[in-house]
Amino acid sequence: MLPVYREKDTLLHGLHPLSALALAFSLVAATLILDNPLYTAVLCSGVIAMLAQAEVLGNGKPLLRAAAFMGMMVALINPLVNNAGEHVLIYGPHIPMWGKLNITLEALLYGVAAGARLFTVVAAFCLVALAVNPDDLLELLSRLSFRSSLSAALAVRLYPSMAVEAREMRDTQLARGDPLRGGGRISRAKAHLPLLLSLFQGALDRAASIAESMSARGFGSRGRTRYRRRRLRPRDLIATLVSLGIIGTVVTASLRSGGYSFVPVIANPLTEVDWLAWGALSAALLAFLFICGSWRRWHWWRSRI
Amino acid sequence: MGESERKAAVAYAGSSSRAGRQAVLRHTRYALLLLAAALVFLGVRGISPFDAWSLNSLLLAGLLLAALFMRFEQGDYGSREVAVVGALAAAGAAGRVLFAAIPGVQPATFIAVAAGYSFGAEMGFMTGALIALLSNLFLGHGPWTPWQMLAWGGAGVAGALTARLRGGKPSRWAVTVVCTLWGFVFGWFMNLWFWLSFVYPPTLRSYLAACAASFWFDAFHAVGNFLFAWALGRPVISMLERFRARFRVTFELWGGGGKAGDDHELEGGGANGAIAFPKEV
Secondary structure, eight states, X not given: XXXXXXXXXXXXXXXXXXXXXXXXXXXXXXXXXXXSHHHHHHHHHHHHHHHHHTTOTTTTHHHHHHHHHHHHHHHHHHHHHOOOSSOEEEOOOEEXXXXXXXXXXXXXXXXXXXXXXXXXXXXXXXXHHHHSOHHHHHHHHHHHOHHHHHHHHHHHHXXXXXXXXXXXXHHHHHHTTOOSSSSXXXXXXXXXXXXXXXXXXXXXXXXXXXXXXXXXXXTTOSSOOOOOOOOXXXXXXXXXXXXXXXXHHHHHHHHHHOOOOXXXXXXXXXXXXXXXXXXXXXXXXXXXXHHHHHHHHXXXXXXXX | OOHHHHHHHHHHHHHHHHHHHHHHHHHHHHXXXXXXXXXXXXXXXXXXXXXXXXXXXXXXXXXXXXXXXXXXXXXXXXXXXXXXXXXXXXXXXXXXXXXXXXXXXOSHHHHHXXXXXXHOHHHHHHHHHHHHHHHHHHHOOOTTHHHHHHHHHHXXXXXXXXXXXXXXXXOHHHHHHXXXXXXXXXXXXXXXHHHXXXXXSOXXXXXXXXXXXXXXXXXXXXXXXXXXXXXXXXXXXXXXXXXXXXXXXXXXXXXXXXXXXXXXXXXXXXXXXXXXXXXXX
């Protein structure tokens, strides 16, 4: 099942797209800037807990599985390309034009940490994709760039019917005995080509009729009306404050303790971490998760925010 | 004030507000490009606010996309162009789903190149960028989305440049070469964010290793693009050219003496009882 947005009764689904984006951006920025594994651990747990609070953990599983695979690839590639580090685990052969292929503990651990950061970033994107209505996102974009967002909105509207059309054409061809499934990759691709041509023709016909409808309704004339579906509410203020708190913590932590070093010898994460910043980050995430949970349980609180 | 004077005043006000909006868009675009350049400069000199190319590269991709979207916003595009970009992006995304069972083979690059070849760089870029944005709504968004938007948008621009080099004549060979090459260029470009963000140290050697790891994926992408362009290049470009010719149809009012350039004027002509005929195709 593909991970697509579904309306749910959670605080994260009820956020204004701008505050949801700010929250996701702060999480992504924190993950990418703070490379001490202790920060990554708290951020990764926080994002996973948010996905659970938004009830999208099950829906997002395919994407998270892909992210875990990519994280593993990162963990594998890093030791192969980076032989800096004092603790050599495997003395590899000398490869011409490349050099010694030694695997070091530091490069391996850097790869694992980078893989975990990649997983966290993808999970934060997953939160936006599954808990923010794409229509609301496009409505937000339309204030900045009207034509682009209109093209995107048209594409979003056309896509489901065209995907159904594509599937129907493929089923029809299969019923007629076309070799769409058997054979190698190239022969299957060749068998699919005529379907793409029909899809293309259908798309252009639709474009022509949509353009006529748009012109008939006065597209491009002055004084465009605008309807706002979403308004900023106290919950958006809370999410924005949490985002600002995370960004503030990131700035403070990077200014106070600097970067975390993996090479030539891996630093001790417990001594290198700025515990005040770590505590503030954890507190901000826990507070937001508590608000998300209480929003569902306490009706009075829910009505206030 | 007479009716004609009132109409002229309204038209003047409309054109001046449009010019003002265009200026705002232009300046915003320049500001975004300046910010992107500053980000690159600070990153290269190592005086970036944060020593994290991963975040800087994501911000850079976002700024470039915003600037290029502004460019489309600034252009003189009407309902037909907007609808075509939307429909082609939807076709590209549906095509990605159609070919999802065949790993590495997807028509997105071919559709972006064909759109750029027939409709120009801006529409080609928008088509490619929207294919990535839309298909990832269904296949999964991630930090790769802005980079995919840039890479497929770039395919559209490459298509437009090829058309310019060929003097606008449809050429199956040219489209096939560009599509095949873009299979690799796309992979190398996508490796950039991965390399900058999660591979240490970011050296040429580690970048080449990342490219070597993705070689087979890129090769399948290139072979798929070759197949699409070779088999469908000519019919699709001809189809798009015919459609573009429909954009150019202007109507002359029979008996009205005037010429109607757009649909609003045509409606007025109809109200006066005049009949519109296509003037040129």
